[in-house]
Amino acid sequence: MPERDIFTYNIVISGLMHGRDVQGACEVFEGMVCRDVVTWNAMIGGYFMNGMPDKGLKLFEEMPVKDVISRNLAIEGLIKCGKLDLAEEYFKRMSHRDVASWTVMISGLSKAGRTADAGKYFEQMPVKDVRAWNAMLEGYIGLECVDLAQNLFHEMPEKDLDSWKLLINGLIMCRRFTDALGYFMEMPSNVVKH
Missing domain, CATH: 1.25.40.10 (Tetratricopeptide repeat domain)
Structure with a gap:
């Protein structure tokens, strides 16, 4: 056996x-x-x-x-x-943080409505991948701050399918249908999901 x-x-x-x-x-x-x-x-x-x-x-x-x-x-x-506060304590005590560490913290704070705190971590983050950008984007959209979300979207060096979906959906939720349609029409047909 x-x-x-x-x-x-x-x-x-x-x-x-x-x-x-x-x-x-x-x-x-x-x-x-x-x-x-x-x-x-x-x-x-x-x-x-x-x-x-x-x-x-x-x-x-x-x-x-x-x-x-x-x-x-x-x-x-x-x-x-x-x-969240305890999570922040553990995060601050980490001697080594990878992209996932930062993104988990940013996403958690954003989803809890603490977008200002999430933004501080986002600014400190040494290397940002598309998931980190999307976490901030999702935070702004969750608070219906679509103008900030649009600004961030335009700053993004790389956008994936989720980036486009987050922004378009956020604009629709805020009844900005013309803007949403504009982004939909602008969206590349070959955009990838990470």
């Missing part, structure tokens, strides 16, 4: 967490002799996904080796559980 490897354990933990069987995932985790960063991330992400941020944070703090993905996972989990 083949032995179970760490990859198999990780799949089972992730599946149990997605199926909301937190207890089952905990039992598998506790029964493991060897764990890798993916194992820890599956458990931590699962706790956050199942509305247990305190358990997720506790396990994150116990994690022997944390990588940028683990830290991003904790920050995103805190944001999704409405703990």
